[in-house]
Amino acid sequence: MSTTAPGTTATPRERVPRIVPVLAASIFVLGTSEFLITGLLPDMAVDLGVSIPQVGYLISAFAVGMIVGAPAMAVLTLRLPRRTTLVTMLLVVIATHAVGALAASYGLLLVLGTTSLYQAGMVGMLAYVAPLLTEVTGLAPGWVPVVQLGFGLGSFVGVTIGGRVADAHPWTTLFSALVAAAVLLGVLGLTAGTPAAAVPLIVALGLIAFVAAAPLNSRVFALAGSAPTLASATNTSAFNVGNSLGPALGGLAISAGWGFTAPSLIGVGLIAGAVALGTVSWSVDRRRGAVG
Template identity: 35%
Template sequence: MPLAVYVLGLAVFAQGTSEFMLSGLLPGIAAGLHVSVPAAGLLTSAFAVGMAVGAPAMSLLARRWPRRRALLGFLSAFIAAHVAGAVTTSYAVLLVTRVAAALANAGFWAVALAAAVALVPPDARARATSVVVGGVTVACVGGVPAGALLGGHLGWRSAFWAVALVSLPALAAIARTIPDDRSPAASAAGELRVLASRPLLVTLAMNALFQGATFCTFTYLAPLATHVTGLADAWVPALLALFGLGSFAGVTLGGRIADAHPSALIAGGMTALAAGWAALALTAGSPAAAVPLVFVQGMLAFGTGPALIARVLRLAADAPTLAGGLTTAAFNVGATAGPWLGGLAIGAGLGYRSPAWVSALLMAAALGTAASALRVRSGSAATPSPTR
């Protein structure tokens, strides 16, 4: 695997840390800027919305830029947003910097996915995708807890400074390792026609449902562990880290399998995930069952996800940057909608097991979407051509 692919993973690690670290910094931000905790929580929502909306827009903007310059531009803007956020005393300014960082992150993701695939031969594309996505899993395992720990000892601003500093080596490495070539892009209208194909839209929908299922249960894993499984609060970080370790194992193994057997991995992984979320909902009261399932579900989720992303990039090979943007948008739509649906289930009085059931239903919907597309394709192939 080229060094440049790992460099992209390093940059994604810094950006993933920024995206998820605010959950441990909200009380400090609220106190430091004299706002309520719910108001501080809007900073997380602003980032997620910026990612979902900004990914297609930023990829459209960058589709004809040389890849190296696009990556350097987006990462430089991301670093600048964090420096501005670290020094501001205004909540409004911090909110704007979170949106700006999300837009830069979305653009970087879109170009990085296209660049990673372009740097390797066709039989290694899923593995390259898994390396880039692996930056997020490392962020969940190490970056987010480290950010929370740093924020607790040195204040929330220190976590923002740390993200900016960690991004600097990636910035320098991108300047040295990423070729300054352009995507083989067609006209904007031609690319949009590619993106309107039914198989691609189905795969994007599956991506959104898939990520919704993953983040629905992950978001509420702490209350599930303490209120249902019966674990002490002190065990929650270890359980979250266990999910992260499973995720890291998944991207490491899944990338290798997906290049040789992509369809089998996607079908088998999604089926196993649907069964696994249902099993977690049923057995959450038993630590002996719930704890191993957390690891397994993390491994299955992040082992299968890169294969879905690689399929999007393969189906839209003539519009790689825009495809990367839509993949990023689908990821973030799922990451936003899943926790929202899980919260609705808890708010309806269904208990802390209910997010796992919601995850199982979302995975069933993803499988149903895939099966429906296969039936339509089979029906079209079986219909004889009309004769005169």
């Protein structure tokens, strides 16, 4: 006997779109990675050679990232295709997890995080320097390679200075360069419309960027112990996480209508995060009597 009421027709049951299980699996993996560390604190403390509370700071750092990142990314990605945003962020998550898994010590993990944030802040600006110079500063396109050449020359000088100074004063060199980079990016973001300010600032950023590179690299190898090859590969991965994160965030900000100065201002925030991680790393070294 039919249970269909008179005057109505039965509608076929809608199928769940194929993408839904994929999204569910992604959420499952992300949720698992989010809470996985909470069950591994004792093992991680032993593996990284630190106390359980120190490993707990990693959870705090993650939470701070969620507090700041969730609303910021929601605003930045409003006008972007959801699929592109999702895939990009998942790739960043994969890259950062890979770097974290390869870290052989707590100190190394902190330095790698510092490296990634710093690199993201610098490369985020550099990736969009051409439209910044032409659309905001008002330079002709022919001047873009000239300014980039200046950035490159500044980098050469920065490597030379950083390599010499960082041997004697690694932490002082690193923090001085990080703070200087944040200040220069902030000033660039506010004065990019003035050629007399923008061009020297970009050249100076080239110098400062590679002053910081020297103590970051040397610190990684100092913590490498008997695995310098793995440390080198992990350090490269950390730099490339920054290379992917910086332009992605800058692109999201520009697409959201924040303008071509946005990557510079975002870089200030990223480098502030690098300073925070570097401070924790410095405090760990200080307790071990290895501060230079």
